[in-house]
Each structure stands twice: as C-alpha cells, then as structure tokens.
Amino acid sequence: MTRFEFHFKNINNVGAKVPLIEIRINDSNIYKGQVKDQIVAEAMTSGENKLEIAFVNKSNRDTIVNTQGDIVNDLNFELDRLVIDNIDIEHLIWDSHYQHVGGKIDGCLFFGPPGSFILEFEAPVLRWILKTNHEKNNNDPEWEEDYNYYTEAWNKIHKK
Amino acid sequence: MEQDSQKINEIAYALMIASASNELDIPGEYIWNIPEKNNFAEIRAKSRSVFSSGNSIKDKQVLEFIQDIDAVQYLKDPWISKKFEEYFHKWVSACTRFNFKGFDEFKEGCFAQGSQEYFLNFYLRNRTKRFRIHRGEYWWHMEVWKNLGMEWKYIDDGDITSNDVVIVSTPFALTGKIHRDLEHTITLCEKHNAELMLDFIYLPNLTSENFEIDLNHECIKTISFSLSKTFPVQNAKIAIRFSRKKINDPMQISNDENVANRLSCGIGLEVMQRFEIDYMAKKYHSQQIHWCSVLGLNPTDVVHFASGAPYTRFGRTAGHEFFSEFNDQHTRYNLGPLFENANFLKKAGYYE
Numbered sequence: 001m002t003r004f005e006f007h008f009k010n011i012n013n014v015g016a017k018v019p020l021i022e023i024r025i026n027d028s029n030i031y032k033g034q035v036k037d038q039i040v041a042e043a044m045t046s047g048e049n050k051l052e053i054a055f056v057n058k059s060n061r062d063t064i065v066n067t068q069g070d071i072v073n074d075l076n077f078e079l080d081r082l083v084i085d086n087i088d089i090e091h092l093i094w095d096s097h098y099q100h101v102g103g104k105i106d107g108c109l110f111f112g113p114p115g116s117f118i119l120e121f122e123a124p125v126l127r128w129i130l131k132t133n134h135e136k137n138n139n140d141p142e143w144e145e146d147y148n149y150y151t152e153a154w155n156k157i158h159k160k
Numbered sequence: 161m162e163q164d165s166q167k168i169n170e171i172a173y174a175l176m177i178a179s180a181s182n183e184l185d186i187p188g189e190y191i192w193n194i195p196e197k198n199n200f201a202e203i204r205a206k207s208r209s210v211f212s213s214g215n216s217i218k219d220k221q222v223l224e225f226i227q228d229i230d231a232v233q234y235l236k237d238p239w240i241s242k243k244f245e246e247y248f249h250k251w252v253s254a255c256t257r258f259n260f261k262g263f264d265e266f267k268e269g270c271f272a273q274g275s276q277e278y279f280l281n282f283y284l285r286n287r288t289k290r291f292r293i294h295r296g297e298y299w300w301h302m303e304v305w306k307n308l309g310m311e312w313k314y315i316d317d318g319d320i321t322s323n324d325v326v327i328v329s330t331p332f333a334l335t336g337k338i339h340r341d342l343e344h345t346i347t348l349c350e351k352h353n354a355e356l357m358l359d360f361i362y363l364p365n366l367t368s369e370n371f372e373i374d375l376n377h378e379c380i381k382t383i384s385f386s387l388s389k390t391f392p393v394q395n396a397k398i399a400i401r402f403s404r405k406k407i408n409d410p411m412q413i414s415n416d417e418n419v420a421n422r423l424s425c426g427i428g429l430e431v432m433q434r435f436e437i438d439y440m441a442k443k444y445h446s447q448q449i450h451w452c453s454v455l456g457l458n459p460t461d462v463v464h465f466a467s468g469a470p471y472t473r474f475g476r477t478a479g480h481e482f483f484s485e486f487n488d489q490h491t492r493y494n495l496g497p498l499f500e501n502a503n504f505l506k507k508a509g510y511y512e
Binding site: 086087126130142145146147149150152153154156157 | 166169170171172173174177178183199200203204207473508509510
C-alpha cells in the first residue's frame with residue numbers, strides 16, 4: 001500500500017459551508033469529505049498512476065462579491081504539500097494541472113473554481129522523483145545506481 | 161580477486177539506514193556519517209563517507225571500559241601527565257612486534273592534545289622552513305599550510321634541501337603500509353640536515369609481527385603517537401611526542417606549567433594500563449582478512465584499513481573531496497564500521 005499525506009492551507013469557508021473534496025487514485029476513491037489541514041489515505045499503486053483531488057461542492061453562489069465587484073468571501077483552499085510514502089515530493093507537486101470547466105491550468109495548487117487537481121506519477125515514488133529530477137536538471141547521473149543500492153539494502157534489512 | 165563495489169555500496173547504505181533508525185550495534189560518533197533524518201537524501205549523502213575516515217575501531221569491550229573510567233578524579237592529580245608520559249614509553253616498549261632501534265634515547269615525553277597539537281607545534285617551531293610531505297599524507301597538514309600561507313611541497317615535486325622539514329606517517333596514512341620511500345627520505349633528510357618527524361599514529365594497529373626502524377638517525381628529532389586511531393578515545397585528544405632533548409615549544413611549556421588536560425591524561429593512562437598496544441591488531445586481524453575476501457579488497461598492514469578502487473566518485477572527483485581538496489585517501493577503506501556492527505550485518509545477511 002502507498003501512503004498519501006495531503007497538506008492543505010488557507011481553507012476558506014462561506015458561512016457554514018466548508019469545502020468538500022474527493023481524492024481518487026486511478027479513478028478509485030480513497031477519501032471523500034471535508035478539506036482539513038492534513039488528510040492521510042492509502043491506496044494500491046504500481047507503475048503509472050493518476051492522482052485526482054476533485055473540489056466537489058463549489059458553485060457560483062460560493063463566491064460573494066460586493067457592489068464594486070470585489071470578491072469578499074469565497075469557498076476555496078490550497079494544496080500545500082504532498083507526501084507519498086513519507087517522501088515529500090516537493091517541487092514536483094507543480095508538475096500537475098488543474099482541470100476546470102473553463103480549461104486547464106498547469107501547476108495550480110489553488111482550488112478556486114470547481115474542478116480537479118491532477119498529478120500523474122510513477123510508483124515507487126522515490127524512483128520517480130529521482131528520475132524526474134535528473135531528467136529536468138541533468139545533474140544526478142548516479143540516481144538509478146544509488147536508488148538500487150538503497151532499496152536492496154532496505155529490503156535486506158527488512159527481509160523483503 | 162575482483163572488488164565487489166556493489167556489495168561495498170550496499171553495505172554502506174545498509175549501515176546508514178540502520179544508523180538512521182538506531183539499529184547499529186555501535187552508533188557512529190561523527191556527524192558526517194550519522195544521517196540526521198531517515199530519508200534517502202540523508203542516507204545517500206552519509207553513505208559516501210562510511211569507509212572514509214582513519215578513526216579507530218569502536219570495540220565494544222574498550223568502549224564499555226572507557227565509559228566506566230572516572231576521569232574527573234584526575235583533575236585533582238598534578239602528576240597525571242607525568243605518569244601518562246612515563247607509562248606511554250613503557251607501553252610501546254613492551255610490544256614485541258616493534259623493534260625500535262634507539263627508542264630509549266627518545267626519553268622526553270610530552271603529552272599532546274591529539275596529533276593535531278603536536279603537528280601545530282612542529283609547524284610553529286619550523287615556521288621559517290618549507291614543509292615536505294609524501295602524496296597521500298594526512299590532508300590536514302596541507303589544508304592548514306594553505307590556509308596559513310605556509311610554504312610546502314610534495315616530496316616528489318623536488319629535492320629535499322636544508323631549508324626543509326619533513327613529516328612521514330609510519331605506517332603511511334594513505335596505504336596503511338610503511339612508505340616505500342621512507343628509507344630514501346631518511347637518507348635525504350640526513351644528507352641535507354633536514355628535520356624529520358615520524359608520526360606513528362597508525363603503528364599500534366600494525367598487523368605485521370616484525371616492524372623494524374632505526375631511530376638513531378640524527379635527522380629524526382621527534383616521533384609521535386596518538387591513541388585516536390587505536391582506541392575509541394579520538395574525541396578525548398590523547399597523544400604524545402617523544403624527543404631526545406626537551407623541546408621548549410608551547411606544548412612543552414604548558415606541560416611544564418602543569419596545565420595539561422588531566423582528563424585526557426587519566427583516560428589515556430587507564431586505557432593503556434588495561435589494553436596492550438596491539439590489542440586491536442590481535443583481535444581484528446582475522447576480521448580484516450575476512451572482509452577483504454568478501455569485498456575483494458586488499459588488506460593493508462594496519463588492521464582497520466583495506467585498499468581498493470574508490471566505491472563512489474565522492475572523495476575523488478574535483479569538488480567532491482571529503483573536507484579538503486588535499487584529501488585523496490579515497491582508495492583507503494576503514495573497515496571499523498564492519499567490525500563494530502558484525503551482529504547487524506549478520507542479521508541483514510551481509511556477513512558471509
């Protein structure tokens with residue numbers, strides 16, 4: 001099982017209404033409910049995976065504007081950090097997009113309009129992080145070798 | 161036998177994974193190989209220097225003995241540095257492995273707070289001279305000389321002259337063997353009246369039975385020993401310099417003033433009284449042979465060292481040296497972490 005830790009911030013209610021989300025891994029629900037500072041869930045992963053966080057209860061009435069047209073209250077929140085199997089994916093969180101009715105926004109962690117945050121990643125996540133970082137920066141040619149030493153040693157110690 | 165770098169790397173990772181989760185038999189004592197967090201990045205970074213130091217074997221029996229020493233009592237003993245200095249000479253002389261010709265002439269013992277103190281005093285006393293050293297010598301010398309703007313040169317970069325002073329670790333720091341040019345270096349120092357300091361810091365861990373050296377050469381003015389590569393007391397800084405005549409440098413003046421570090425002298429004296437100088441060599445020689453055979457490394461004459469090809473580019477690639485640009489000891493493997501963590505390595509399946 002892969003463990004996911006979602007960290008949210010700037011969670012804004014409108015009156016008594018709180019933002020609700022559904023979190024899906026490969027289209028299977030792993031969480032449904034209120035947005036909290038931290039949500040932990042588990043799912044089976046292997047190879048290529050799709051993570052989706054859907055903002056499910058936002059409507060036009062949840063954005064309150066004054067007579068000048070300025071937004072004075074809004075149902076929204078932000079994804080702050082994503083930790084998979086105890087590894088903070090850090091900047092790779094920005095390799096995602098926000099799909100909403102009006103289109104797609106790359107690298108958007110703000111949940112304003114109704115829509116879904118989507119991140120595609122590979123499992124094991126450490127391997128994916130090292131590989132992706134090297135592909136982006138070309139600065140870690142030994143990533144695979146070192147990853148293999150680490151996992152071999154870890155498996156031996158933990159008899160896997 | 162071919163070097164098994166795969167296994168060497170895996171063991172380095174295994175030791176650091178175990179360190180991060182507090183599962184080592186004997187934990188490390190330096191921050192450069194203790195992962196501060198249990199994550200890949202930290203474990204990876206620290207795994208690169210698992211075998212890189214020259215430090216002593218953290219033998220469980222010695223560690224337990226040291227823990228029980230009441231060092232504070234020595235603060236009240238004004239004669240402890242003298243006792244330490246006198247006992248040290250006897251302790252070295254008692255070892256049948258060493259045949260020092262002329263050692264008895266080196267009767268002036270001077271307690272030093274680690275090898276670095278006796279080196280610093282050597283630098284200070286010879287500050288107008290040029291320092292000479294073999295490639296692969298302890299990098300700390302060059303790092304200090306560079307930063308203090310002192311003149312120095314590798315021995316193979318030019319002839320030794322009368323304006324030179326020379327330091328040679330014996331056994332040699334890089335190879336764990338007597339330096340192949342030691343005899344020639346002594347001859348040149350003698351010929352040019354260049355002072356030579358022989359540093360025997362690794363000698364107690366010598367595995368060979370018959371170490372012979374003639375200390376009667378006039379150029380050999382000082383010889384030095386430290387306990388930091390022999391016993392896990394490296395952070396107590398316990399060392400000594402011997403000379404034929406008293407050398408009135410800061411280290412000696414402090415000792416004459418009776419202000420030596422009495423805690424270190426007391427710990428050093430008790431450890432020497434309890435353990436023979438070749439305790440580690442006797443106890444771990446078979447382990448050295450075992451691990452060299454398993455990993456395809458070459459045993460050196462120092463029990464906790466092996467030599468081989470670098471297992472990581474770290475330590476040997478420009479910009480990736482350990483601590484200093486002058487540190488090229490990346491072909492020397494400190495096997496201590498393997499000896500110390502035998503139970504863990506057996507459990508993990510690495511001890512064949």
